[in-house]
Amino acid sequence: MTITPNQNTSIRINPDWCKRCGICLELCPKQVLGFNATGRVVALHPQQCIACKTCERICPDFAINVEVTEE
Amino acid sequence: MFSDIAQYFRTESLPHIWCPGCGNGTVTAALVRAIKNLQLEQNNVVIVSGIGCSSRMSGYLDFNTQHTTHGRALAFATGIKLAKPELDVFVVMGDGDCAAIGGNHLIHAARRNIDLTALVINNGIYGMTGGQSSPLTPHDRRATTMPFGNLERSFDLVELAKAAGATYGARATAYHNQLLTKLLIDAYNNHGFSLVEAVAQCPVSYGRRNQFQTPAAMVMWQKEHGIKVGQHSISGEDFYIGEIFRAEAAEFCAEYDRLRQRLQEDMPNG
Amino acid sequence: MSEARLMQGNEACAAGAIAAGARFFAGYPITPSSEIAEFMAEQLPRLGGTFIQMEDEIASMAAVIGASLAGVKSLTATSGPGFSLKQENLGYAAATEVPCVIINVQRGGPSTGLPTSPAQGDVMQARWGTHGDHPIIVLSPATVQESYELVITAFNLAEEFRVPVILLLDEVVGHLRERVNLPATVQIVNRKKPEVPPERFSPYGDDHGMIPPMANFGAGYRHHVTGLVHDVNGMPTVNPALVTKFLLRLNHKLDPYLAKISLYEQILLEDAEVIVLAYGCTARAALEAVYLARSSGIKAGLFRPITLWPFPEAAFVPRQNIPIIVPEMNCGQLVGEVVKIAGRHNVYSLSRIDGELITPTQISAKISEVISRV
Numbered sequence: 285m286t287i288t289p290n291q292n293t294s295i296r297i298n299p300d301w302c303k304r305c306g307i308c309l310e311l312c313p314k315q316v317l318g319f320n321a322t323g324r325v326v327a328l329h330p331q332q333c334i335a336c337k338t339c340e341r342i343c344p345d346f347a348i349n350v351e352v353t354e355e
Numbered sequence: 356m357f358s359d360i361a362q363y364f365r366t367e368s369l370p371h372i373w374c375p376g377c378g379n380g381t382v383t384a385a386l387v388r389a390i391k392n393l394q395l396e397q398n399n400v401v402i403v404s405g406i407g408c409s410s411r412m413s414g415y416l417d418f419n420t421q422h423t424t425h426g427r428a429l430a431f432a433t434g435i436k437l438a439k440p441e442l443d444v445f446v447v448m449g450d451g452d453c454a455a456i457g458g459n460h461l462i463h464a465a466r467r468n469i470d471l472t473a474l475v476i477n478n479g480i481y482g483m484t485g486g487q488s489s490p491l492t493p494h495d496r497r498a499t500t501m502p503f504g505n506l507e508r509s510f511d512l513v514e515l516a517k518a519a520g521a522t523y524g525a526r527a528t529a530y531h532n533q534l535l536t537k538l539l540i541d542a543y544n545n546h547g548f549s550l551v552e553a554v555a556q557c558p559v560s561y562g563r564r565n566q567f568q569t570p571a572a573m574v575m576w577q578k579e580h581g582i583k584v585g586q587h588s589i590s591g592e593d594f595y596i597g598e599i600f601r602a603e604a605a606e607f608c609a610e611y612d613r614l615r616q617r618l619q620e621d622m623p624n625g
Numbered sequence: 626m627s628e629a630r631l632m633q634g635n636e637a638c639a640a641g642a643i644a645a646g647a648r649f650f651a652g653y654p655i656t657p658s659s660e661i662a663e664f665m666a667e668q669l670p671r672l673g674g675t676f677i678q679m680e681d682e683i684a685s686m687a688a689v690i691g692a693s694l695a696g697v698k699s700l701t702a703t704s705g706p707g708f709s710l711k712q713e714n715l716g717y718a719a720a721t722e723v724p725c726v727i728i729n730v731q732r733g734g735p736s737t738g739l740p741t742s743p744a745q746g747d748v749m750q751a752r753w754g755t756h757g758d759h760p761i762i763v764l765s766p767a768t769v770q771e772s773y774e775l776v777i778t779a780f781n782l783a784e785e786f787r788v789p790v791i792l793l794l795d796e797v798v799g800h801l802r803e804r805v806n807l808p809a810t811v812q813i814v815n816r817k818k819p820e821v822p823p824e825r826f827s828p829y830g831d832d833h834g835m836i837p838p839m840a841n842f843g844a845g846y847r848h849h850v851t852g853l854v855h856d857v858n859g860m861p862t863v864n865p866a867l868v869t870k871f872l873l874r875l876n877h878k879l880d881p882y883l884a885k886i887s888l889y890e891q892i893l894l895e896d897a898e899v900i901v902l903a904y905g906c907t908a909r910a911a912l913e914a915v916y917l918a919r920s921s922g923i924k925a926g927l928f929r930p931i932t933l934w935p936f937p938e939a940a941f942v943p944r945q946n947i948p949i950i951v952p953e954m955n956c957g958q959l960v961g962e963v964v965k966i967a968g969r970h971n972v973y974s975l976s977r978i979d980g981e982l983i984t985p986t987q988i989s990a991k992i993s994e995v996i997s998r999v
Contacts, residue, residue: 301369305376305558310571341532342574344380345370346357365849368860398845403691414849414860419842421694422851422861423687424717430684434691434699435842437675438649442695442843460687463680611675618671 293335294351295327302347308339360387363397365417372411374482376562376570378529378555379409382476385532385553386445387416389539400443403432405457407449408483408557409476426456429464432471440470440608443543450477450491454510458490465519468547469607474539475512475550478557486560493592497564512552513599522547522602528554528577531596538598547606554581554594627806634769634799635702638728638792639664641776642700644811647726648674649699651688653681653707656740657796658730661702682707686714689725693718694850696841698780702728705738705747709754715789716755717852720875722829722837724783724816726776728792730799733980742980743796745905746955751791752934758876762790762886763934767908769803775931781814782886786836786879793933795954797906797982819846828859829871835878879935887937890929893919897926899992900949902941902963904930907952907983914988925992936962943967948995950975952983 295316302325309317309325317339318328325347327333333350340348364387373379390400400418404410406425413420419442423431432446453461453475464471480498481487488498488505491512495504513524523545527535535553542549556562556573567573581596582589589595632640639661642650650665652658662678669676675692679685685701692699703711708729718725733739734746747754751763762782766772772794779790817838819826828848829837840846853861854868862868879886893915894900903911908929918925930937941963943949949967951960952975960974975991977983 303370303375305570307376307571307574310569311574340357341384342381342529343357343384344373344375344377344529344570346364346380346384349358351358365860398847399843401842414851417847419847420849421691421842422849422853424713424852427683427687427714430679430687431691433677433679433684434649434651434688434693435695436691437677437688438692438695438697438699439843459680460684463684611670615670615673619673622671 292353293333296349298347301345363387374559376558381529382553385535388536404447405452407452409449429460446473451481451489454490462519465521467607468604473550480561482557482560516550523549524600525598526552530577627808632805635660637773641773645777645780647698649692649697651685655704655707658702682710686711700726705734712755718789719759722787726779731795739980748958765793765905784816827857888931889937892927894926898924902928910985913985917989918992
């Protein structure tokens, strides 16, 4: 299954567990993630996500879940 | 929510107590992915941990878990494994827990080659107690008890385990967490004493004192200094990652069971 | 029909442990207890059990607790210096309520002391050696026969009340050879298992009363065991109310059962005008001294605590101005408990600390001296 940018991926970040360490932001190869106005980690550019799941694996708080939904 | 491994966590006990950006969580998830990949029976897995930040891991995992005393996890695990060899026993320790106060138990568990999978999370510091230096703190690096830079030399933990008689040794990092999962799977499949060192970042007790601006900077340091075994020679703070040694030796529980069988056969009236 | 055998005290401890169902021993060589380990090294593998000599006494105590958590009755044996090293993990066993037996064959202390000489200097350490308030049971045999019987009692009490039990011998009882009647059958108690399904199991739940049932590792009741103060689910807590609840239950869980736990023996006490309170090897000489006194017209009696901790307070009822002599091979340790009950003016300590046994004549001389003062 080749992952293409316009694949429909859902990126869910559990705000109760995320401690905003910023590691996922730095490691995301496509700069998908960022801080929003209130300083919470969100997917600023979800359409660029290639579902490599680097963020999900590196997240020290188990707070990120990336799911790829078939279109 | 990390759906693929959620079933192995006591989610009611999350969020965990580790500091923002601490590598313990990443290593925990890597271990759980290894257990999931191995399809181990959840009721059969035992996680024995010592004392320190990383040793709080056992409380978050939904297995038979034991949070023991500082440095003694391997000795507790030896008792568990010998008494019920069919249990899958993982021993989780920090660098101080395993290599300082627990050093004697490390070398003897390795010497016996008892079938335990030891995961040592090396953040180069005593995090729980606020940042004292450990036997794995790199030379010259700062800690609250090495305020002028660490004068001492540190162990190469994997070489130490090898010299003591372990039959599998490997190293990975929080950054190389897919490699870490693979190495943990190989370590489990090695029937004997297996040690996997996971270099992980401690932003608060180590990073702050050693010029790391952010947790991410520490993860990138792991990427730069973790050199695949055999790639090229290493210097300074570089370290080898991947499988570092493997050996063949009789496994202690199996040896002891052979003795039991032999003595049972010799019994005149059975 | 029981079988009689000539056995050494240490050997009787090992044989009794096996009769009690122990199938795991972890220990480390130390005079004067090594014979227990040597006996276990030979016998346990024959019975499908496990013996291991660990790298030190700390590791031995840890391995014993691990094996017990895995469901195997387990013990260790040591002497003073090793007993000191085991204290932290012994406290861990008390806090996590893991049944196990620790045999301490006392020798002259402190430190390296008198390795081959008897003493009774670890009595307070047996109670308070590890830090913090914690429950513990300490039994003290005076004969080889009793060593055999008490190690079985030790395992039964450990399993029933989920507490570490210490068998406090000394070098004399440990190395002495005497006749032992080995009973044909032995009454064995096993830990209470959970009766609820796993999803409704809370490892330290309070609806079980003081002593929670215990699920062995691998039995399908996945739970957490920690030395941190924990709640009924075994999870760490610092909530003051839960901390109080845990520590009160832990430290009072034996209270309802003291009649069964605090064992003692009384000889010729009914009409006694002087009481000798003695335990372990010293009780042998004390009994002889009581008979010597009786033959010379002094009505002496013996109260022998078999359980040192919890001290048999209920049974030891001092009577108005009846003097109590407490001979001990230490500078005076259990005598403190007697003073707490009987008051200072009525209690006489008799110490011998030169590595030799207290003799009957020494005790009967003290009896005469004390009687002449009354």
